[in-house]
Structure formats: structure tokens, C-alpha cells
Amino acid sequence: MNTIINAGRHDIVVTNDFGSIINDMLHHKDAGNRSIFVIADEHTQLHCLPLLSGFLPATFHLIVIKPGEINKNLQTCQAVWEQLLEKGADRNALVINLGGGMVTDLGGFVAATYKRGIHFVNIPTSLLGMVDASCGGKTGVDLNHYKNMIGLFSFPEKVIVDPVFLKTLPDNEWKNGVAEIIKHGLIADTQILEVLKNEIKNNRSDNLTISLKEIIVDMIEKAIQVKAAIVEKDPFEKNERMFLNLGHTVGHALETLSLSQDEIALSHGEAIATGMICELHLSMKLSGFPHDDLSTISSIISDFFPLRKIRDAAFQELIHIIKADKKSSDGAINCVLLRKVGEPVIFKNISADLLLESFHFYNSVQK
Numbered sequence: 394m395n396t397i398i399n400a401g402r403h404d405i406v407v408t409n410d411f412g413s414i415i416n417d418m419l420h421h422k423d424a425g426n427r428s429i430f431v432i433a434d435e436h437t438q439l440h441c442l443p444l445l446s447g448f449l450p451a452t453f454h455l456i457v458i459k460p461g462e463i464n465k466n467l468q469t470c471q472a473v474w475e476q477l478l479e480k481g482a483d484r485n486a487l488v489i490n491l492g493g494g495m496v497t498d499l500g501g502f503v504a505a506t507y508k509r510g511i512h513f514v515n516i517p518t519s520l521l522g523m524v525d526a527s528c529g530g531k532t533g534v535d536l537n538h539y540k541n542m543i544g545l546f547s548f549p550e551k552v553i554v555d556p557v558f559l560k561t562l563p564d565n566e567w568k569n570g571v572a573e574i575i576k577h578g579l580i581a582d583t584q585i586l587e588v589l590k591n592e593i594k595n596n597r598s599d600n601l602t603i604s605l606k607e608i609i610v611d612m613i614e615k616a617i618q619v620k621a622a623i624v625e626k627d628p629f630e631k632n633e634r635m636f637l638n639l640g641h642t643v644g645h646a647l648e649t650l651s652l653s654q655d656e657i658a659l660s661h662g663e664a665i666a667t668g669m670i671c672e673l674h675l676s677m678k679l680s681g682f683p684h685d686d687l688s689t690i691s692s693i694i695s696d697f698f699p700l701r702k703i704r705d706a707a708f709q710e711l712i713h714i715i716k717a718d719k720k721s722s723d724g725a726i727n728c729v730l731l732r733k734v735g736e737p738v739i740f741k742n743i744s745a746d747l748l749l750e751s752f753h754f755y756n757s758v759q760k
């Protein structure tokens with residue numbers, strides 16, 4: 394069964410048979426004779442390309458990049474642009490990005506800028522890539538340690554989401570995706586949160602049970618629908634799309650700091666999970682979010698993610714990074730808060746003191 398989700402400027406096909414979608418796409422009467430370039434990272438080359446390659450013409454070209462956020466930068470783009478040129482990619486070429494959000498963000502950016510833009514298709518292979526990065530046309534790379542500083546909106550020809558690729562995804566990467574599913578639940582779908590709440594309570598070990606994974610897979614479509622409905626209304630993030638930044642004002646700052654300082658950097662999911670707890674605390678202080686919900690949701694998130702405390706010495710640096718973030722304007726701190734689950738609101742000019750209070754609250758709920 395295929396479900397087609399309209400994300401405004403592009404569709405997302407959720408399927409259990411990605412091969413037939415690829416077949417239809419490549420053999421469509423308007424497809425012409427275009428050369429195919431697959432961009433994968435070293436992990437998705439190993440685990441996901443074998444599933445895909447049989448559906449591609451034998452002449453397809455492969456470009457492999459190093460994995461991880463640390464390689465989501467302009468140097469990697471340059472290497473990919475050079476390979477596209479050397480392998481003869483013309484303006485008709487099609488890029489297939491096969492990987493998590495790092496590959497689809499970078500591959501989309503490379504395709505959107507090569508020869509002023511060639512077509513690309515995304516096949517997300519991580520949970521986060523499926524429920525979040527798949528949707529809405531944001532492409533780009535990091536600049537030094539600043540996340541997603543360089544990039545543009547550019548819409549894929551198609552996005553194909555097939556959970557079959559998740560079979561090889563490590564558990565910690567599943568957790569990164571769950572952070573975004575929780576976020577989608579918090580901003581727009583109380584049902585997602587109810588189901589996850591109960592399941593997570595029963596699954597406190599580091600390894601996820603098969604039954605939890607099945608429940609998570611069942612939620613992929615719903616989680617994409619939440620984001621798709623928002624980006625369809627506001628493709629260029631002027632209004633509602635900002636709601637998707639819940640947890641990300643603090644989360645991105647933590648990620649930036651951790652990438653520059655920590656031997657083992659925080660994952661995106663850990664950073665967003667931490668950010669959500671801080672921002673729910675701000676919501677309790679500023680927008681009437683119920684105290685009981687703050688306690689319940691914070692303890693569920695803290696149980697599910699092995700979260701680290703924020704070092705006191707990092708507090709001021711985090712405030713500095715938050716003020717420099719794309720989401721702030723003229724040094725004023727803006728943030729998405731909740732009035733209650735399912736009711737987000739954008740708050741402007743949040744004081745640094747309140748943010749500091751939220752960091753203390755977050756630390757107080759970590760063991």
C-alpha cells in the first residue's frame with residue numbers, strides 16, 4: 394500500500410514497496426534518458442545501496458561521502474560537485490540521495506546548486522530522515538560549527554519513505570527520530586504522545602524492543618502528516634512553520650556547542666530532547682503550559698534518552714549562541730512555546746534569565 398502525502402511543493406510517498414515507485418519513476422514516459430547519480434554515505438552505501446541498486450540502470454554512478462554531521466559542510470559539497478562534473482552529470486541528470494538527514498540535506502543542496510539546479514529524489518533511510526528531514530525542501534550544510542547556516546529551499550522531485558531501510562539503523566539513531574516524533578506530537582497531535590507515553594514507560598532499557606519499533610514505524614505516516622500540513626501552509630517559514638522549531642532554539646545551541654567542545658558530540662535527538670524540556674519549562678513560565686504536563690513529559694523524555702546535564706560553565710555560551718541563531722532577531726531571543734499540548738505559540742524577547750532558569754530546571758530532572 395502506498396500513501397501519498399502532499400507537502401505543498403512536493404509529495405512524499407510512504408510505501409512498503411519502494412522498488413515499484415523507483416521503477417515507475419525511471420520508466421515513466423517523460424523520464425527520458427537521464428543519467429542517475431546516487432549520493433550515499435559510507436553507512437548507507439553498505440546497508441541501503443544493496444536494496445536499491447537492483448532497481449537502477451547498471452550505468453548509475455555512485456558518489457560516497459563520509460558519514461556524520463561533522464562532514465555536512467562545504468568541503469564535502471565541493472568533492473561531490475567535482476565528482477558530478479568528472480562523471481559527466483549534465484542538466485538532465487537525476488540525483489538520488491540515499492541516507493539520513495545529513496545526506497538528503499547536503500545532497501539536496503548540491504543538486505540545487507549544481508549547474509543552477511538539477512533534479513533530485515530523496516530516499517530517507519533514518520527515522521529522523523523519514524519523519525522530519527524528508528519534508529519541506531530545506532537543504533543545506535553547516536558553516537564551521539553553526540548548523541545549517543548555508544542553504545536554500547529546494548524541492549525534491551519525489552521523496553520515497555520505506556521503513557524497510559530502518560532494519561539496519563542503530564538503536565541510538567532510532568531515538569533521534571523519536572525525539573522529532575515527540576515534537577510533532579507536542580505541537581499538533583495529542584494521540585502520538587499518548588501512545589508513545591505508554592510505550593516508552595514500558596521500554597526503559599537502552600535497546601528498543603521490537604514491539605516499540607513496530608509502534609514507531611506505525612507512527613511514521615502520522616508524524617510526516619503533521620509536518621506536511623504545516624509546510625504546505627507556510628513553505629518558507631514565515632509563520633506556522635516556525636512551530637516545528639519547538640525544542641530547537643535551545644537544542645541547536647547545545648548541538649553547536651557540543652560539536653565544538655565534546656569528544657562525543659550530542660546527537661541531534663539528545664539535543665532536541667534537552668531543548669524540549671527547557672522550552673516546556675519556559676512554556677510553563679510564560680504561556681500557561683500545565684505544570685503537571687511539564688513534569689510528566691520531562692520525565693518521559695529523560696527516561697527515554699540518556700541525557701547529559703548542561704554544565705554550569707556552558708550556560709552563558711549557550712545564551713550567546715542562541716542570540717546568534719537564525720531564529721533570533723537583533724539579539725532578541727524568540728522561541729516556540731506551548732499553551733498546552735497541540736497549541737504552539739511564538740514568543741518573542743524571552744529574557745536570558747528565564748532561559749538560565751530553564752537550564753537549571755532541566756538539570757534538576759536529570760539523574
Ligand SMILES: NC(=O)c1ccc[n+]([C@@H]2O[C@H](COP(=O)([O-])OP(=O)(O)OC[C@H]3O[C@@H](n4cnc5c(N)ncnc54)[C@H](O)[C@@H]3O)[C@@H](O)[C@H]2O)c1
Pocket residue numbers: 434435436437440441460461462465492493494495496498518519520521522525526527528529530531532540541558559560561562563566569661
Ligand atoms: N531538512 C530538514 O527539514 C531537516 C529536518 C531535521 C533534520 N535535518 C538534518 O538532518 C540531519 C540529521 O539526520 P539523521 O539523524 O538522519 O543524520 P545522519 O544522516 O547523519 O544519519 C545518522 C547516522 O545513521 C546512519 N544511517 C542512516 N540510515 C541508516 C540505515 N538505514 N542503516 C544504517 N545506518 C544508517 C548514517 O550513516 C549516520 O551515521 C541533521 O543534519 C539535521 O540538520 C534536516
